[in-house]
Structure formats: C-alpha cells, structure tokens
Amino acid sequence: MKTICLIAVVCLAAVCYGQDSASQKSKWEVNGYLKNMQHISFDHLYKQDVSGNLLHNRINLKWMPADEITVVAQLRNRMFWGEEIKRTPQFATLLRNSNEKLNMQVLWINSPSVIMHSNTERLYIDYRKEKWNARLGRQRINWGVSTTWNPNDVFNSYNFLDFDYEERPGVDAAKLQYQFSDFGTVELAYASSAGKKSDIVATRFSANKWNYDLHAITGVVQQQITIGAGWAGSIKESGFKGELQYYFTHHALKERLNIVLEWDRVFKKGWYTNASVLYNSLGIDTVVNNFYTIDLKLSPQNLMPTKWNLIATASKEITPLLSANTSVLYTPGTNLLILLPSLRYDLATNLTADLIGQSFFAQQENRFRAISTRCFLRIKWNF
C-alpha cells in the first residue's frame, strides 16, 4: 500500500512538475506595430499630384489555453487623411476585403478629410494534436511557394504592389490537415466569401523528395474545377521554384492556366537576385491605349491583368542598418513597365524607415511614356 502511495505521490509530483515547466511559457502573446506613412503621387498624363497620409496600427493577440489549442485575433486599424481621400470617390468602400464572408470591419470616421477604419484580419481557433491540425475562422491559407505571384494560393490572392500589407488578406475558412510523415501533409480546406457562388473547396498533398518541396492541389474555385502543382528546390547554388494552376471551363467562365517560374540566388558580397515569370493565359497581350481601363482587380485566378509578366529583383545589404532593393516589372505585348526601388534604414532596435518608389510606364498612342509615379515614406515601430 505504501509503495502504491509512494508511486502515486511521485506520479503526482511529476504531473505537477510537468505543468510547472509548461506554464513557464506565457499563455498570452501580444505584439504588433505602429506605422506612419506619407505618400505623394504624380499623374504624368493629367499633370496632377496627390498626397496622402496613413497612420496604421496592427495588434496581434495569441492565447494558448492548452498545449493543443491556440486562439488568434489580429486587428488592423488605419486612419487616412489628406488629399487622396478627398479626391477618391467612395474611398472607404475600397477598404473592404471582398474575400471575407463576415463583415467584421468598423468604419469609425468617414468624413471628407479623415477616414478611420478597423478590420478583424484574423480570428481563428487552432487545434493541433499529434498528426492532426484543424483551424476554423478567418485565416490566410498560404499554399504558394514563390515570391511575387502565387497561382497556388487559390483561397486568397494579394496585390504585390501593396507592400504595406505584409500579412496579406485572409479568408473565412475551415482547414483540416493530417501529417503522414516528417514532410508529408494532406490538407482539406473550405472557404466562403461575400459574393454569390464564391465558395472554394480544395485539397493539397505535399511532400519532400529529391531535396524539393513538392505539392499538388485540386478543388473547385468559384464553380471552376482546378488542378495545380508547385515545387521549391534548387539547381546547384540557385533556388528554383514554380507553380502551375489550371482552371477548367465552366459555363461562361473560360479555361485558364497560370504558371510561375522563379529563380533566385545570392552572390558574393550579399547581392540577392531573383527573377520570375508569370504567364496568365487570359491576360491582355496587346497595347492598351487607355492605361486607366486596365482592370487591376486581382484574384487567385487573375494575378496580373497582363498575359506575360517578367520581374527581376536585386537587393543588397549596404550596411547592417541600410539595405536597398530594386525590382523591374515588364509585360511584353502590353508594353507596361513598373520600376520599384526602395531603401530601408534601421533607425533603432524596433524602429525602421522605408523610402519606396513605384513608377509606371506604358505605351500610349504609339508612344512609350511615364504614366504615374508614387513615392512613400514610412516609419514603423514594432512592439
């Protein structure tokens, strides 16, 4: 009896100790940032310039009540003021993410001079036990592997020009994952958005073989059946990634193929280079006479309005505090050129300054000319 009691005491002590060591890690995590960004846009066609200001805050909350359960809430609060909102009709309506089924945004102030807007960017519960993982709620489903364009992100696209949105938009979804080996998973996800017939259901099988991350995707995206595949590996010292996604014809919706190929490499003295190509079979490949008629509304099916898209990036850490990055995007056929230079300076431990440019050039009425230029100055404080 005494022995049993002793064993019980030892076991209890072990359980208590286990709880103690587990509870050393906080059940709560709070972080986020505050950004102030000013920008000025020059419209070279109509000889106008517009300025704008944005105060941008994000608060990320994570609660881990048990080892298996994580609850995440992330809020994005933005305050806009300046000429930009005065000149843009219905500016506040543009802030809504149409991928989101539930309206969890609040428009605190909507005046001609100031707009204050909050959105619940993530709100999910995550359950993870042994090989299983389930996540329910507003989340982002990142299935893509390449840097600029992700045809395999069938649930949620993003605009690569929107550099001030590093978390990218989410979607209201349920996802179940089973891990069958160290690098092998099967995922099944369902998402619904605000539009009619906009449901997405898809599955992904991923594995690692021959030093390549490989995956295959199939599903139905807004009524179109789709299949796709992606890989991330290397050829000698260079990275080599790719994504393909094919959508079958469904009534008025035409078949579509999106392909991305990407190469990247780091050279001596810290030069990072990246080159990639996106082919969008339904994209425009002829010169558009009015640049402003190009529909820049992007979706998982339509990552760029243009058919062939080439982007090359070079970046270099000039000092540990200062880094420079330049990207050049060119679309043959439409003859559109975008220059994206940027500089980043680390002002203090959690304080960063960015100077970013976006210059658009296009062929208009038989003349290749500058369309618009935007400059952004951003200060970011992380906490």
Added chain:
Amino acid sequence: MDDTGYPRQICKQVLVIIGCLLPFVQFAQTAAEIVQKADAKMRGKTAIVEISIKTIRPGWSRSMDAKAWTKGTDYSLILVQAPAKDKGIVFLKRKKEVWNWMPSLERTIKLPPSMMSQSWMGTDFTNDDLVKESSVVNDYDHTLLGDTVISGRNCYIIRMIPKATAAVVWGKLIVCIDKTDFLELHTRFYDEEGVLINIMNGYDIKLMDGRLIPTRFEMIPVEKRNHKTEMIYRSVQFDRSIEDGFFTTEKMKTIR
C-alpha cells in the same frame, strides 16, 4: 602565432626522413582528434542553446536573442526571440535544405543554397557559422602546427584546410584548442586567397549543463575597425533526446 607551416628539419638520410614523417602522420591524426573533441564538446550529440548575439559597429549596436536546437551537423532549428520586429522568425536546416518561417505572413520560404555563405541577419556570422552546414571534422584536413598559451591555458595550434570536395566558405582556418578541456579559444578565418578575414575568440569559461565551455565568443572582422559580433550562451542543454522529426517545416510553425 606563425602560420608558415610545420617547422621540420629535412635530413639527407632516407631513414631520417621516414623518421620525421612518422610523427608527422601521428600528429595529423591527433590534430583531427583534437578538433573532433573540441567540436563534440560544444556541439554534443544534440544541443539546445539560448544565445544573445550583439552586433557592434562604430556608433551603434544591435542585439538579438535566439534559441537553437541542433543535432549533429545535419539538423538545426533557430528561433529568433528578440527584438520584437524579428521575434518568431525561424530558420530550419535539414541536410542540404534551408527554410525560413515568416510569422507575420505565416509562410515557409525555401532559401537558395547560396544563402548559406551570407551574413546572418546583419551579424558577422554567416548562416553557415550558425547552422553548421560544413563539418569542422569531416570537411577539413587538420595539421598540428605547435602550441601556445591563451589566458593562462596551454593550447594546441591546428591548421585546417578544407577538402577539395567540401563546400566551405573559408580557404583556411587556424584554431587554438585548450589542451586539458578541449576548448576552442581562438580561431582565424582566412579566405581562399589566404587573406585573414575574421578572428574569433572564446571567453568566460563556465560549467554549463555539466560541461566546461567558453560562454562568450567574439567574431572580429580584421579589416574593419571597431566592428565585432559577440555571441553569449545564456543557457545550454547537451545530449537531450531530439527526434529527427523535430526538424520539420511543421515544427517551425509551432515552436516557441
């Protein structure tokens, strides 16, 4: 410290030459063993370490805290704990593959192999220094050059030349290892042209998890005045059981 080679008198008589070569061969084996012992001491079969890395430059400095799990030379996982802007970033190395987890985006990014030779997050350490792609034991030929005294400790001086087949960033290393406790107290890193690039010194020898080890290392780039990176071991656990399945992209998502 001299790096002109192993001083050895060349004798005319064949027997004497053979007599000279024999200890040379023995020393070569011993040098490899010494490096192997020093490496095994810092690395263990597995290691879980919490480190602070301070990058010091004229006029400013930045500090970073990280936790690393390593198993031999094949597997390592590094979690950035501070500063706030980088907290939660994870690096995973599994044999020849390297991934990066970006917590803000919740996405895994596969890195090109050429990333390994680059500076790690603005420090004077390369990715290779941290995740130890190259093995100081297997990827080099070791020669015992002599001995010296560092901080009152008697040390071996060992030259390490990378093998032709090894993918190593350096052209040559000169390492000083304590004779009694096998502590790597001083290392000189030379490039392929034989130019001295970095000097690393080990300090603050303490008993950590039952092992006597240097707990502070300084990496000093030779040609840059007042530049250095300091790495301090805050906690160390050696030889805890870590499954290979720990070093996965799935683990990167949940590690804290």
